Amino acid sequence: MKNDTKTIQMLDITPLSRYNPDNRRGMKMIKINDTFGLSRVVEPKAAVPVTAWRLDNSREIKPWECRISLRLIHLERDCFQQFCNECGDDETKIIAKILDVIHRRGKLHNPFTNTAGQFLGIIEEMGSEYAKHSRFREGDEISCLTTMTALPIHIDKIHKIDYNFGELTVSGYGIIFMDSPLTAIPPEIQPDYTMVAFDEAANLYNIYTASQRGMRFLLIGKDLLSSIIYVSAIKKSAGEDCYITVLLDEDGIGSLTPSQVARELAFWVDSSYIVDVTQPIPAAETILGQEKEPYDMTINGEDLPGSEVLSVILTRHKGKLYFTSLKNNISQSNLIAESMGKELETYVLNQFVAGIEEQFVFELLSSVSQDLERLAEIYRTQAKGVGRTRKKGIAAAAFKAGKADEFIFGSPATEALLGEVLNISEYDCNVILQGETGTGKEKILEIIHKNSQRKNKPCIKINCATIQENLAESEFFGYEGGSFTGAQASGKKGYFELANGGILFLDEVGALSLNLQSKLLRVLQENQFYRVGGISPINVNVRVICANNVPLRQLVEQGQFREDLYYRLNIYTVTVPPLRERREDIVALAKAFLEQFCKRYGIDKEFDAAALTKLAVYDWPGNVRELENLVHRIVISIREYIVQGEDVETMLNETIYEDLVFNLKRSMKAAVSLDFNKIIEQQEIQLIDYALKKFGSTRKAAEFLNMSQPQLMRKKQKYDL
Numbered sequence: 001m002k003n004d005t006k007t008i009q010m011l012d013i014t015p016l017s018r019y020n021p022d023n024r025r026g027m028k029m030i031k032i033n034d035t036f037g038l039s040r041v042v043e044p045k046a047a048v049p050v051t052a053w054r055l056d057n058s059r060e061i062k063p064w065e066c067r068i069s070l071r072l073i074h075l076e077r078d079c080f081q082q083f084c085n086e087c088g089d090d091e092t093k094i095i096a097k098i099l100d101v102i103h104r105r106g107k108l109h110n111p112f113t114n115t116a117g118q119f120l121g122i123i124e125e126m127g128s129e130y131a132k133h134s135r136f137r138e139g140d141e142i143s144c145l146t147t148m149t150a151l152p153i154h155i156d157k158i159h160k161i162d163y164n165f166g167e168l169t170v171s172g173y174g175i176i177f178m179d180s181p182l183t184a185i186p187p188e189i190q191p192d193y194t195m196v197a198f199d200e201a202a203n204l205y206n207i208y209t210a211s212q213r214g215m216r217f218l219l220i221g222k223d224l225l226s227s228i229i230y231v232s233a234i235k236k237s238a239g240e241d242c243y244i245t246v247l248l249d250e251d252g253i254g255s256l257t258p259s260q261v262a263r264e265l266a267f268w269v270d271s272s273y274i275v276d277v278t279q280p281i282p283a284a285e286t287i288l289g290q291e292k293e294p295y296d297m298t299i300n301g302e303d304l305p306g307s308e309v310l311s312v313i314l315t316r317h318k319g320k321l322y323f324t325s326l327k328n329n330i331s332q333s334n335l336i337a338e339s340m341g342k343e344l345e346t347y348v349l350n351q352f353v354a355g356i357e358e359q360f361v362f363e364l365l366s367s368v369s370q371d372l373e374r375l376a377e378i379y380r381t382q383a384k385g386v387g388r389t390r391k392k393g394i395a396a397a398a399f400k401a402g403k404a405d406e407f408i409f410g411s412p413a414t415e416a417l418l419g420e421v422l423n424i425s426e427y428d429c430n431v432i433l434q435g436e437t438g439t440g441k442e443k444i445l446e447i448i449h450k451n452s453q454r455k456n457k458p459c460i461k462i463n464c465a466t467i468q469e470n471l472a473e474s475e476f477f478g479y480e481g482g483s484f485t486g487a488q489a490s491g492k493k494g495y496f497e498l499a500n501g502g503i504l505f506l507d508e509v510g511a512l513s514l515n516l517q518s519k520l521l522r523v524l525q526e527n528q529f530y531r532v533g534g535i536s537p538i539n540v541n542v543r544v545i546c547a548n549n550v551p552l553r554q555l556v557e558q559g560q561f562r563e564d565l566y567y568r569l570n571i572y573t574v575t576v577p578p579l580r581e582r583r584e585d586i587v588a589l590a591k592a593f594l595e596q597f598c599k600r601y602g603i604d605k606e607f608d609a610a611a612l613t614k615l616a617v618y619d620w621p622g623n624v625r626e627l628e629n630l631v632h633r634i635v636i637s638i639r640e641y642i643v644q645g646e647d648v649e650t651m652l653n654e655t656i657y658e659d660l661v662f663n664l665k666r667s668m669k670a671a672v673s674l675d676f677n678k679i680i681e682q683q684e685i686q687l688i689d690y691a692l693k694k695f696g697s698t699r700k701a702a703e704f705l706n707m708s709q710p711q712l713m714r715k716k717q718k719y720d721l
Helices: 077-086 091-105 128-133 191-199 201-210 224-238 258-266 280-290 307-314 330-339 356-367 369-381 391-401 412-425 441-450 469-477 514-526 552-557 563-569 584-601 609-617 623-637 645-655 660-670 676-695 698-705 709-718
Strands: 041-043 065-075 117-126 141-144 153-162 167-177 216-221 243-249 271-275 295-300 315-323 345-348 431-434 459-463 503-507 543-548 572-575
Touching: 065 077, 065 141, 065 191, 077 091, 091 153, 117 128, 117 167, 117 191, 141 191, 191 201, 191 224, 191 356, 191 369, 201 224, 201 315, 201 356, 216 224, 216 307, 224 243, 224 258, 224 356, 224 369, 243 280, 258 271, 258 369, 271 280, 280 307, 295 307, 307 315, 307 330, 315 330, 330 345, 356 369, 412 441, 412 572, 412 584, 431 441, 441 459, 441 503, 441 543, 469 514, 514 563, 543 552, 552 563, 584 609, 584 623, 609 645, 623 645, 645 676, 676 698, 676 709, 698 709
Parallel strands: 216 243, 216 295, 243 271, 295 315, 315 345, 431 543, 431 572, 459 503, 503 543
Antiparallel strands: 065 117, 065 167, 117 141, 153 167
């Protein structure tokens, strides 16, 4: 392959906003020129189009705008996967979901992945100012390189979904602006794989400039098509005088067979492997067993957990490691390299630069267009979902986003906790779940049950604190008919019989009497018991999982819980930390609860940054349950689409006195003494601040607090409220 020069003369594209004669030096106030869609922002008004919740997607254009008749939409990989995953790969549902997002937001902006893609179409109408400065004309077919999260669009109909490339054939229109970069795709290359390359344009150019003859390259690809495009960029610089290996996850080949993938890659690379990327150590051992030495440069294009481990292990000391996305876990790779005593030059993706597509990407694609078209044809003959809707990739994306088995999280601490829980699930032993009320212990129980050997058997949940002492024995062990006054003639099964073969969850197990604790211990030791009034032993096989707010070890020391029962239950203890110790989870949970309640009531709401900050800094004495209740109240009470920081603060202040006693008790455990005057002063400040914000005037606030207005004014001045 020809080794072209690396020097690229970038297009001299001057932002059209510079043509404004009012933009002069020395002006004290500068108004931001609306050349990228500010006037199209509907909500919130202070946002820019990319971050706005909703844009005005009306058809009429302003002088500095242009309307495009849409033909093709290319969705970014994670955006498309999320839509498919949420809709269960049901095409009707996927189309309805995408149309619903556009209808509600005036743009195609996936709120879960915060991504979209680009579109291709024909220029339908130009505004007068836009036309003066554009090199295109009405009727030209163009591709807009700006993310659709920044552009108003309207879709009349989605005609077809191409699952291989993540592309939609559509009818509708999009609005672009004077600063929106455009390009025209040359007729000799096809739009489908070209728009895939646009996703990688900046990375392709960076790899091209970094490649040198004689180097050993490893590409951890996300799919076959993009891998070949990356290999083309390497060879355009390094020529044939280099060694290239492509590594693909076994789930990344889609419905292509391994032999098909190997056959295609054989034309391009020196070696290739299909492995389970999520098992990096066995994968690395397989590759190192075949290859002579590690690689000079590794390009990680895969998002799956484990790819960062492979990248570090397979790159030589002082080699180069390039990440095509911030989602590739670059920070974790640095820690891995440090732990191995390995020095690496680490790089990450760069911003797309206008002009790079015309002077680099198009030339690159043209040189290998026949090969790419052959590969695209192979894709088209396969079942839907090739190389795009990957189950493992979707699962990994959901896990990274903070959701595993419906347990939502955002912190490394909780991610580690889930790993611990998934591990212990496989071992059929008794477990104690320790943690404050509302931390999510029942969610942990559900994960253990779903991933255990007993997943197809019952999981019986009992709150021991609600069982009456005189009925406790018959509730746990059942009774024979007529064994006592009021007993059913047919008798009754107890909790242990109902849970036979499965799991018995004893919440607040510390509330059981010492007498019942001794009988519970006997069942756990002998795996059998007698019903009340029974004479024949009943054998059971039950895995017991317990939970308690107060540590059971503490109850043992106080003589309230049998030590021998404690050791029988405590084969393994899982401690679920309170929400205040895993604050990164708060935002993830709040967003999930908001979505849940919005779906229930058929409305749309979103937290702004200030609201999420208010939620994140609060201590949540009631933990996840309190957070869920607060979000529920917010959805019902706040009428606007955007929930602001003031709204959250008001809601928190309404409940702060319900939590005061709890917080003081917790404080007393941590301190020898309390400063009474300081506590009263803090509560006075919060109460007055709440009243002022709620009623808006000192007169009404004073009436609410049952004090005189002058008295309130003095306190307001004292506390600088």
